[in-house]
Each structure stands twice: as C-alpha cells, then as structure tokens.
Amino acid sequence: MDVEVAIPYIFLGLFGLCLGSFINVVIWRIPAMETRGSSHGFNLLVPGSHCTHCRHKLSLWHNIPVISWLMLRGRCAFCRQAIGWRYPAIELLFMALTLLCWRYATEPLCMAFWLFFCGSILALAVIDFQHMLLPDMLTLPLLWGGLLFHLLLPDDSPVNLEEAVLGAAGGYLFLWIIYWLYWSVRRREGLGYGDFKLLAALGAWLGWRAIPEVLLVASLMALALVVLAKLFSGKALGEAVPFGPWLALAGWGVWLMG
Incomplete structure (x- = not known):
C-alpha cells in the first residue's frame, strides 16, 4: 500500500482506538452514575482515570489504548488486579468500525452520525449484558x-423521515403491548422499559420496515443463548436474560446490510 494512501487509515485507526477507549469509560461509569443517583463529583469526566479496584490515579501512559494493556500484561500497574480483555477488544472493535464508517460515509457529518450510532449500540449491548440495564x-x-x-x-439513508418516525413509535408500542400481554398472563415482567426505548431508537435509525427483522433475529439469538446455557451450564430456562444485547446486535446487522 502506498504511504500516502496508508496515512489516513493510520490516523483514523488511532482515532477509532481512542473512541473505543472512551466507550469503555461510558460502559463503566454510566451504570455507576445510575446507582449513585444525583450524587455530585462523579460523571464521565470526574474523577480522573483510576483503577476501579485500588482507586489509584492512572498516569497518561497507563491509558494508551491496547498498548498499555499489553505492556501491563492485563494488570493494574499498582495493585496487579487483572484488567479484563474486554477493554482492548472494544478498542480494537471500534477501530474497525471507524474504518468501516469512513469507507462508506459520503461526508464527515454522515460519518459522525454513524460513529455515534455504532458507539451507542456497543455501549448499550455491553451494559445490558453486564447489568441488565439500558440507561435513558x-x-x-x-x-x-x-x-x-x-x-x-436524507440522501444518506435508505428510509425517509416519515418511516423513521413510524419506526420509533412502532418499535416502542410493539414491545409495550407484548409487555402488558405477558403481564396479564404471568403477572410478572417479561421485558424492561429499556427494551422498548432501544427498539424505538433502532426504529428511528432503520425505519419501521426493519422492526420485524430486528425482532426476529434478536429473539432467535436470545433463544439460542438460553438453550445453550441450559445445555452446558444447567441454568434454568425460566431465569431472566438480557434482551438488549441481541436487539443491539440485530439492529447493527440490519444497519450494516443496509
């Protein structure tokens, strides 16, 4: 590859790694912010980067995406607590998504919207998988x-604004109806309100025609997870499982194909 051709890919790759690092911050801090409620002094920027185990403040070189994790061999520099592989994995994944968005985006504003979509979907999927939570x-x-x-x-989307509005309304109402039908039969919750809002958001991006496809793919993946969990871990089929990650993954797949 020509050096002049490679330079934009290198800078965009580094930019994607940095965005992936910020998404890791979002994934960890937003559930903590939800738990702490209206307490002050804790948000996405404050306090500064620190070890979640020993609370020691991290230096700049401890926060270099992927490289710091490799140099520290996946452990905190101070307390030697293990740092999960999820952190570099998300950084590398978002680097790939950044390059993908740049490859197909028609203009910088389009790319910014797509990066926002991919980053939000990724953060929501991981948060719901870990905490059974889809934050507003x-x-x-x-x-x-x-x-x-x-x-x-409008020229960068296969659906128009009217279809997007109908997708947002339809996505929310469909799961809202399912929620209350399930409640009337079982007298317990089968879905969370965050699932309604996530499907509404996906409908806003993909249009109302994509909702059945997203729901079908997400339901099949969730069902496969439940069955595999039962077969290999003995987990009861009646135990709650997060639906958000599968909605997010299905929505991202439909967006990618579109």
Whole structure:
C-alpha cells in the first residue's frame, strides 16, 4: 500500500482506538452514575482515570489504548488486579468500525452520525449484558439522533423521515403491548422499559420496515443463548436474560446490510 494512501487509515485507526477507549469509560461509569443517583463529583469526566479496584490515579501512559494493556500484561500497574480483555477488544472493535464508517460515509457529518450510532449500540449491548440495564442517557439520545440523521442527511439513508418516525413509535408500542400481554398472563415482567426505548431508537435509525427483522433475529439469538446455557451450564430456562444485547446486535446487522 502506498504511504500516502496508508496515512489516513493510520490516523483514523488511532482515532477509532481512542473512541473505543472512551466507550469503555461510558460502559463503566454510566451504570455507576445510575446507582449513585444525583450524587455530585462523579460523571464521565470526574474523577480522573483510576483503577476501579485500588482507586489509584492512572498516569497518561497507563491509558494508551491496547498498548498499555499489553505492556501491563492485563494488570493494574499498582495493585496487579487483572484488567479484563474486554477493554482492548472494544478498542480494537471500534477501530474497525471507524474504518468501516469512513469507507462508506459520503461526508464527515454522515460519518459522525454513524460513529455515534455504532458507539451507542456497543455501549448499550455491553451494559445490558453486564447489568441488565439500558440507561435513558444512552437510549434517548440514540433515538433522537436517528431522527435528526434522517432530517439532516436524507440522501444518506435508505428510509425517509416519515418511516423513521413510524419506526420509533412502532418499535416502542410493539414491545409495550407484548409487555402488558405477558403481564396479564404471568403477572410478572417479561421485558424492561429499556427494551422498548432501544427498539424505538433502532426504529428511528432503520425505519419501521426493519422492526420485524430486528425482532426476529434478536429473539432467535436470545433463544439460542438460553438453550445453550441450559445445555452446558444447567441454568434454568425460566431465569431472566438480557434482551438488549441481541436487539443491539440485530439492529447493527440490519444497519450494516443496509
């Protein structure tokens, strides 16, 4: 590859790694912010980077995406607590997504919207998988971002603004109806309100025609997980499993194909 051709890929790859590092911050801090409620002094920026185990403040070189994790051999520099492989994996994944968005985006604003979509979807999937939580501070901006995308960049979307609005409303109402039907029969919750909002957000990005496809793929993946968990770990089929990660993955797949 020519050096001049490779330079944009290198810079975009580094940019994607940095965005992936920020997504790791979002994944860890937003559930903590939800738990702490309205307490002050803790948000996405404050306090500074620190070990979640020993609370020691981290230096700049401890925060270099992927490289720091490799240099520290996956452990904190101070307390030697293990640092999960999820951190470099998300950074590398988002680097690939950044290059993908740059490859197909028609203009910088389009790429910015796509990066916002991919980053939000990724953060929501991991948070729900870990905490059974889909925070409003992620699902609602994702929903409004989808509608704004269709409003500002109609030529870059296979659906129009009207289909996006119907997708947002239809996605929410469909799972809302399923929720209350299940409640009327079983007298317990089968879905969370965060699932309604996530499907509404996906409908805002993908349009109402994509909702059945997203739901079908997500349901099949969730069912496969439950069956595999029962076969290999003995986990009861009635235990709750997060649906958000599969909605997010299905929605991302439909977006990618579109």
